[in-house]
Amino acid sequence: MDNDSTDRIVSGLRKWIATAPPGAQLPSNRALVAEYAASPVTVAKAMRTLRGLGLVESRTGVGTFVRAVRTDRLPDYGWQTAALRSPHARIPALSTPLRSVAPDVIALHSGYPVGDLLPERLVRSALTRAARGEAAVNPAPAPGRPDLQAWFAQELAETFGGGVTAPTAREVIVLPGSQSGLSSIFRALVGFGQPMLIESPSYWGAILAAAQCGVRLVPVPSGPHGPEPEELSRAFAETGARVFYAQPNFANPTGAQWHPDLAAQILEVVRSHGAFLIEDDWAHDFGIDSTARPVAASDDAGHVIYLRSLTKSVSPSIRVAAMVVRGPARDRLLADRGAESMYVSGLLQAAALDVVTQPAWRTHLRGLRQQLRVRRDLLIAAVAEHAPGARLEQVPRGGLHLWLRLPDATNLQRLVRDCEAESVLVAAGNEWFPAEPSGPYLRLNFCGPDPQRFAEGARIIGRALAGQLG
Numbered sequence: 001m002d003n004d005s006t007d008r009i010v011s012g013l014r015k016w017i018a019t020a021p022p023g024a025q026l027p028s029n030r031a032l033v034a035e036y037a038a039s040p041v042t043v044a045k046a047m048r049t050l051r052g053l054g055l056v057e058s059r060t061g062v063g064t065f066v067r068a069v070r071t072d073r074l075p076d077y078g079w080q081t082a083a084l085r086s087p088h089a090r091i092p093a094l095s096t097p098l099r100s101v102a103p104d105v106i107a108l109h110s111g112y113p114v115g116d117l118l119p120e121r122l123v124r125s126a127l128t129r130a131a132r133g134e135a136a137v138n139p140a141p142a143p144g145r146p147d148l149q150a151w152f153a154q155e156l157a158e159t160f161g162g163g164v165t166a167p168t169a170r171e172v173i174v175l176p177g178s179q180s181g182l183s184s185i186f187r188a189l190v191g192f193g194q195p196m197l198i199e200s201p202s203y204w205g206a207i208l209a210a211a212q213c214g215v216r217l218v219p220v221p222s223g224p225h226g227p228e229p230e231e232l233s234r235a236f237a238e239t240g241a242r243v244f245y246a247q248p249n250f251a252n253p254t255g256a257q258w259h260p261d262l263a264a265q266i267l268e269v270v271r272s273h274g275a276f277l278i279e280d281d282w283a284h285d286f287g288i289d290s291t292a293r294p295v296a297a298s299d300d301a302g303h304v305i306y307l308r309s310l311t312k313s314v315s316p317s318i319r320v321a322a323m324v325v326r327g328p329a330r331d332r333l334l335a336d337r338g339a340e341s342m343y344v345s346g347l348l349q350a351a352a353l354d355v356v357t358q359p360a361w362r363t364h365l366r367g368l369r370q371q372l373r374v375r376r377d378l379l380i381a382a383v384a385e386h387a388p389g390a391r392l393e394q395v396p397r398g399g400l401h402l403w404l405r406l407p408d409a410t411n412l413q414r415l416v417r418d419c420e421a422e423s424v425l426v427a428a429g430n431e432w433f434p435a436e437p438s439g440p441y442l443r444l445n446f447c448g449p450d451p452q453r454f455a456e457g458a459r460i461i462g463r464a465l466a467g468q469l470g
Contacts, residue, residue, distance in 0.1 A: 006046050009036050017050075024066045119315075130351040133350060143170075159293065181323045242276060246280070253403045256396075270303050277304045286313065290398055391404065406441065
């Protein structure tokens, strides 16, 4: 509630500042307390935020004023053009799912669950306990805390069938979020300028990380049920690639889940080409009508490198993930992690382990499944009623998003701008394609705030779409 009040004050004052002349005095803190019905502490926090943004300046004993823009001398950064030279890949300044928004915006663009869907009480208690322990002052082992390694190994081992050797704790490397794990894999196992196969469409963060590492992406078409084994085998043969990145369970953005028979065929293709499958099990905890079935549970020969993250399901502030990797590839990846970050915060590892080993964690996951089902179905119904031109090719059985196909004549960038002009943020599907998009798509999340406004958001999307198509 305090953060909401702070955001409300900051938003209101930013609008006031935008129309005020430089040097204009802001209302006193006492006046702001009365105007916004907020505490003095909240008002003071809002003023610190505005000062941090460079919008205001305080004069001791006098008050706070709109900061004047100094134009006497502009800094010259031209020398950096020659020093930096051209980047080897064009990296977007900020991907759409990472954009922050004002409190009154209908946010359908993000990929993180709102706080209502997180185990907030467990997280706060776990952080308090971790802060009192040794993890608060001591470095963690480079591969991760042994007890957390063991938990990740056991979680995967529980899905293994007979005749397959389950992973050990030693084969687990704890990460500061799965995104850093992807970067390590692309650097250490693929290499600059080398080809890597990737589902198309696929996770924008993997596409971004590969571009940053100079990896040459080779798209493999992937529909509502996953990629075709024949297409994958042909891509391996034609490119000489030795790595395939995929999300077999509740893929971002399509929501697709591989059937067990398809997973077995894909794994056989990977094995036959002496390659790696990078299995990104990002939505393991977000099953709705199905449960995640890791492909890694059928492999003990080191072909599958398995990624599992707790960042989205525990808390975005606890960036803890892990990869399960066997054989010499483990040593190569551990060396890269040492060079990249040395080790993951022991405090965050302790807190994450505390949360997922509490009996209430399983209770939370059961409740989360039902909450996601209600939100998903609510957004599907809203889109069907108010934006019938946006077609849902498959109801996702898990995950956090809907993947909507739009008519071919849609100007996607204009649609996004028109929606934003009416305070609805949506994500254009282009960011999820490693090459040219196969058509205009929107990705909408159903895990954000204010599900009661889904119908309003869908109505605005439908109106913007109808305005283009007549």
